[in-house]
Amino acid sequence: MKIALCILVRNERPCLEVMFPRIGEPGPEAGYDAIVAIDGGSTDGTVEYLRQRGVTVFGQSRRGRGEAFHIAFREVEADAYLFFSPDGNETPDDLPRFRTLLANGADLVIASRMMKGAVNEEDENFFKFRKWANNAFTLAANLGFRRSGPYITDTINGYRAITRQAVEVLKLDAVDYTIEYQMTIRCLKHGMRIVEFPTVEGPRIAGDTGAPAIPTGLRFLRCLGRELASPRRS
């Protein structure tokens, strides 16, 4: 099974300098067989950093994290896509775990920040607004779309891998930060096999989020409404 590691970046140079050396080399031990990056219009030397290290970088004509997923699906030949954001939230230590779970038949593998044994960025805060909102959207997805199989604890996290076969069935069309939520919901709708493992979410290393809480939350609500209104199988 050929797994393509797809690094998603927009102005992440300082984070890449820390995270990229931790990704390792492609190969059976590393959990992926090729590395590409999709860039959402960086102006801080992110693209140059990656190209100097031999990474093929695809640019985007339209901004958006979902748009980056579609470029990966369109441009990269692979049996599965493993998405990685190098901003510090996701640990490269988990990269090898995806291959085993995909090889065992998972359609979608999610590194969960919410299940037993996992750590969420906000766990040390008293008010965990982002975690609570995430959990509310996750509850809605499970109640609205789960047909069988276990409760999915983190329907939103971007640290995930999906098979090419699943992508071809799901007909995803979200272009923004709702891409993962739409992907999980559609996998649930189709009764696909979703497997999670616990991960430890780290803090952002540098820079600012591109996903401000309120507009992003409203987009998630719209995404949920659209999925509820459309047939169970897209």
Ligand SMILES: Nc1nc2c(ncn2[C@@H]2O[C@H](COP(=O)(O)OP(=O)(O)OP(=O)(O)O)[C@@H](O)[C@H]2O)c(=O)[nH]1
């Ligand atoms: N290719 C591409 N990557 C993007 C785009 N928008 C965001 N990203 C990347 O997606 C990853 C996650 O985005 P963030 O802005 O960190 O969103 P977040 O993880 O919800 O927010 P934080 O709490 O700041 O970590 C980062 O590596 C970004 O550089 C885009 O339009 N195109």
Ligand SMILES: [Mg+2]
């Ligand atoms: Mg992040």
